[in-house]
Amino acid sequence: MLPPDSRTTLLKQLVPPPGFTFDHLVATTFTLDLESALLPSLALAGSANVDGADRVETMAAIRASIAKIDIFHQGGQIAVPRDRAPLFSLLEDSIHAIVRPRGLFHPKIWLGVYSNDDGEQSVRLIVLSRNLTKDRSWDVALSLDGWIVSSPSASNKPIAGLLRYVAAAAGRSLTAQRRDRMTDLADTIRYAEWDLPPDANDLTFHVFGLPGKAAPKPDFSGYRHLLVSPFVQDKGMERLAAAARDSLTVVSRQESLDCLSSEWADWISQAYVLSPTAGIPDDDDDAARRGSLFTGLHAKLYAIERAKLAHIFVGSANATRAAFDDNAEILVELTGKVKTYGVDALIGTDGFASILEATDIEPGAEPEDDPQFALDSYLRTVAAIPLTAHLTVDANDEAQLTITSDENLPPATDDVAVSLSLLTDASTATPLTPATRVDVTYSGLRLSDVTAFMVITADDGHGTRSATVVKAHLIGDIGRRLDHIIINEINNPDAFRRLLSLLLAFGSPADDDAGVGGSGAGLNGRWSQLEQGLFEQILKASVAQRDVLDQLAGVVTSIIDNGDRHGVLPEGFEHLWNAISTATEVKSGASV
Secondary structure, eight states, X not given: OBOTTOHHHHHHTTSOOTTOEEEEEEEEESSEEHHHHTHHHHXXXXXXXXXXXXXXXXXXXXXXHGGGEEEEEETTOEEOOSSOOGGGGGGGGGEEEEOOSSSOBOOOEEEEEEEOXXXXXXXXXXXXXXXXXXXXXXXXXXXXXXXXXXXXXXXXXHHHHHHHHHHHHTGGGSOHHHHHHHHHHHXXXXXXXXXXXXXXXXXXXXXXXXXXSOXXXXXXXXXXXXXXXXXXXXXXXXXXXTTBSSOEEEEOOHHHHHTSOHHHHTTOXXXXXXXXXXXXXXXXXXXXXXXXXXXXXXXXXXXXXXTTEEEEEEESOOBSHHHHHTSBEEEEEEEEOHHHHSHHHHXXXXXXXXXXXXXXXXXXXXXXXXXXXXXXXXXXXXXXXXXXXXXXXXXTOEEEEEEEESSOOOOOOTTOEEEEEETTEEEEEEEEOTTSOOEEEEEEEEGGGOOSEEEEEEEOSSSOEEEEEEEOEEESOOTHHHHHHHHHHOOSHHHHHHHHHHHHHHHSOOOGGGTOOSTTSOOTTOHHHHHHOHHHHHHHHHHHOHHHHHHHHHHHHHHHHTTTTTOOSOTTHHHHHHHHHHHHTOOTTOOO
């Protein structure tokens, strides 16, 4: 069971194994916050303080890795960050919304691919119940390491299908290059051979809710059952109870348990809720008070005993009708020894019993009307309408951005007000009219404030408010836009030297003897060396690290083109850079 403060520990699992370099990271999540979306880049770069990195370190990490990261989320489920900074625009190419005609996009995985100089590929798959957010909750995760071998395995077909699905469902959010890479990854993962955890002898992937032929549902038959799910409904309980021959133990939230009917509540022999002393940290953050941070129990786990073996299912699916009939979900089934994965092992004194307390169920309670849930659902329908942003820039880098939609927004009740604003500037909030098309123009923008990220806000007029970030399809974009975001933060020579050092460090091979493996695995002892020999490192990069040099090119060129107004370039740097650019034909303004 993952405690609420385990996010950093999880992120560290993304670091390449010793001797390997990072090739590609794919993440899927239901909800997403952009501050958390910065963290995989920092983890892959080996930042010593993932949650506390400053902006220069964050920008360098993103610049070094974001071209190899793809994050897929449910459309309309990106939280609006507290600091609506231009920095988040650096994430645009890596963020992809999934909109489904029925149900929700709900799987939660991280899949990392790594390679070494011998042509070997390793993979790491982390299947979670945790979203890519700052939630303070108890969750569960399964981490699997594997190798790409010469023969495909039919057992990997569900994972390959999930990757192909998101590549197709993301639509125009994915560039052709990224879509091709996702398709290649789907083909590659068929050849994965996974290392099983101790005392496990089989592994099965269950992915359901994808278009096409319906996938078989997990087999929950057996004589002992444990369910851990924050949301339970009669239809979800029916799926378990129909397969149960004996005891059924359920860990959930009290309000979910009490909303069960008497018929299905009677199937539960033991019911537990999270103990008040389980160690959920207090949070005075505004987001927590608004309810946009999930706290408490969030784990989804099914443990079944049959034929003297335990079958444990870990993943995203709650015990609800929607999870098994409507949503896209994932569960990974491990089969192994009862002493390790059985009900008593999980909920006994050596399991997570210490964070639980027994409870009684008072069935038949009616779910309370939740205006926040209703408004959030409406906002998802608004967010599903594709937006296009047309950019024009004049000779003075003054920009105009026109946001349009080809479809009408969904109708709303008379009391609901909807508005649109740029993520980079809350003051640009402009009312939208439900049941009509979007047509909003922002003029006189600084280039660094231009963004594909928009904020849509809905207010029901009775004190309930919902907001989300959506990504528009940006037409007429120019490469130096993202470079301007970086150079606005680089306003002194020390900041430039630090950005340069970090880019070179994040992109250079690490010393395995220092406990670091692969490109982008971190600083670990190289910092002082880089500080003392930046010019030498740039010369080496011109031969061995062309991708790093290309990432640096746009920033340096933008600083030079703007006359280095802050005086950030070291003496003689411009001449050195021009010589290297001429000799190597560096690509100025390489995309992140």
